[in-house]
Amino acid sequence: MQNEYQLTVPRAVYSGENSIEKLSEIINLGSIKNVVVFTDAGVLENGICNKIFELIEKSGAIYEVISDIRPEPGTADVTQAVNRINTAKCELVVAVGGGSVMDIAKLCAAMKGASYTIHDLLENSSIMKKGIPTVMIPTTCGTGSESTYNSIVAVEEKQLKVGIVNTSMLADYVILDSGMIAKLPKAIIASTGVDALCHAVECFTSNKANPFSDLFALEAAKLIFNNIIEAYKNPDNREAKSNMLRAAFMGGVAIASSGTTAVHALSYPLGGKYHIPHGISNAILLAPVMRYNLLDCKERLAIIADAVNPQGVNRTAEEKAKEIIQRIEEIVKETNIPTNLSSFNVSKEDLNFLVDAAFDVKRLLNNNMKELNKEDIKNIYLEIL
Numbered sequence: 001m002q003n004e005y006q007l008t009v010p011r012a013v014y015s016g017e018n019s020i021e022k023l024s025e026i027i028n029l030g031s032i033k034n035v036v037v038f039t040d041a042g043v044l045e046n047g048i049c050n051k052i053f054e055l056i057e058k059s060g061a062i063y064e065v066i067s068d069i070r071p072e073p074g075t076a077d078v079t080q081a082v083n084r085i086n087t088a089k090c091e092l093v094v095a096v097g098g099g100s101v102m103d104i105a106k107l108c109a110a111m112k113g114a115s116y117t118i119h120d121l122l123e124n125s126s127i128m129k130k131g132i133p134t135v136m137i138p139t140t141c142g143t144g145s146e147s148t149y150n151s152i153v154a155v156e157e158k159q160l161k162v163g164i165v166n167t168s169m170l171a172d173y174v175i176l177d178s179g180m181i182a183k184l185p186k187a188i189i190a191s192t193g194v195d196a197l198c199h200a201v202e203c204f205t206s207n208k209a210n211p212f213s214d215l216f217a218l219e220a221a222k223l224i225f226n227n228i229i230e231a232y233k234n235p236d237n238r239e240a241k242s243n244m245l246r247a248a249f250m251g252g253v254a255i256a257s258s259g260t261t262a263v264h265a266l267s268y269p270l271g272g273k274y275h276i277p278h279g280i281s282n283a284i285l286l287a288p289v290m291r292y293n294l295l296d297c298k299e300r301l302a303i304i305a306d307a308v309n310p311q312g313v314n315r316t317a318e319e320k321a322k323e324i325i326q327r328i329e330e331i332v333k334e335t336n337i338p339t340n341l342s343s344f345n346v347s348k349e350d351l352n353f354l355v356d357a358a359f360d361v362k363r364l365l366n367n368n369m370k371e372l373n374k375e376d377i378k379n380i381y382l383e384i385l
């Protein structure tokens, strides 16, 4: 556990049924006249944004919508969106969507009227300055993008995704309203929910874990272990969904204070080259990586087990750690997420590429309590082929 640590959270977080109404207050407080809403075609189609448009209009502001954001936005998408918010004289960015939408919205808000380009930021993200205020309204329960200050951008010419990191991108306001995920398809509840579980478990077992991140990671883990199956199986259970939204937010806070580990490191090449959704590749990797980490992480995993199942405290740390890994496997199976890569056309011939690419994600591998060499990484991939 490290000695120096930080806690960064958005300025205000509103949670609970109908907390979406707070949007009017935010607009009025800032005397905002021009809003740009970032969203995607799917969210727009299922009508989630209608209430938001209504609230903006009622507050006397006008809005423009940017909805042509691709699932893995690239540098060209960013430049195009920045041009649009500059033309719209935008004073407030509202992001309604999942990780990709929120990531690009945070980035564009910090680039409004700026002299730096996306390519300048990819070279050196420390030049970024605080831009116009942002409101993050997540419509999935996983990425935690609403509470982090990272933005992932696809760099097409290099065939890889790069994270731009700067505290200027921390959201000003976050609204966690379970109404926003009321109609979320089951499969997305599952994959984004397990992604949030990865954030919680990885941050809690990270070399960067600290008292601040532990608080959020442990609570997130507890909420997800106790609610994900219910939120998946019973779409009408608003309480379970509300708990999942809160957990995803807390997972993001934990990432910003601690950091993810080998699960995310091994997951990135699967997303970058084979376009396997982030939540799915993480879900496939979580139990195998934790089993590999077992001896180094058992005390930390046992604390999670005690938080989830307080009745089972009279057992050894190893027994508890094994139980929590088994629980992860059950969740992946019960939510019908694949447990290996067989349906994604990844073969043994791809192993060398995967191992080299994952080994390059040093930023995250260094957080893993068990040091992983290339042989270890290969063994983990072999297990999930």
Ligand SMILES: [Zn+2]
Pocket: 143, 195, 196, 198, 199, 264, 278, 282
């Ligand atoms: Zn993630």
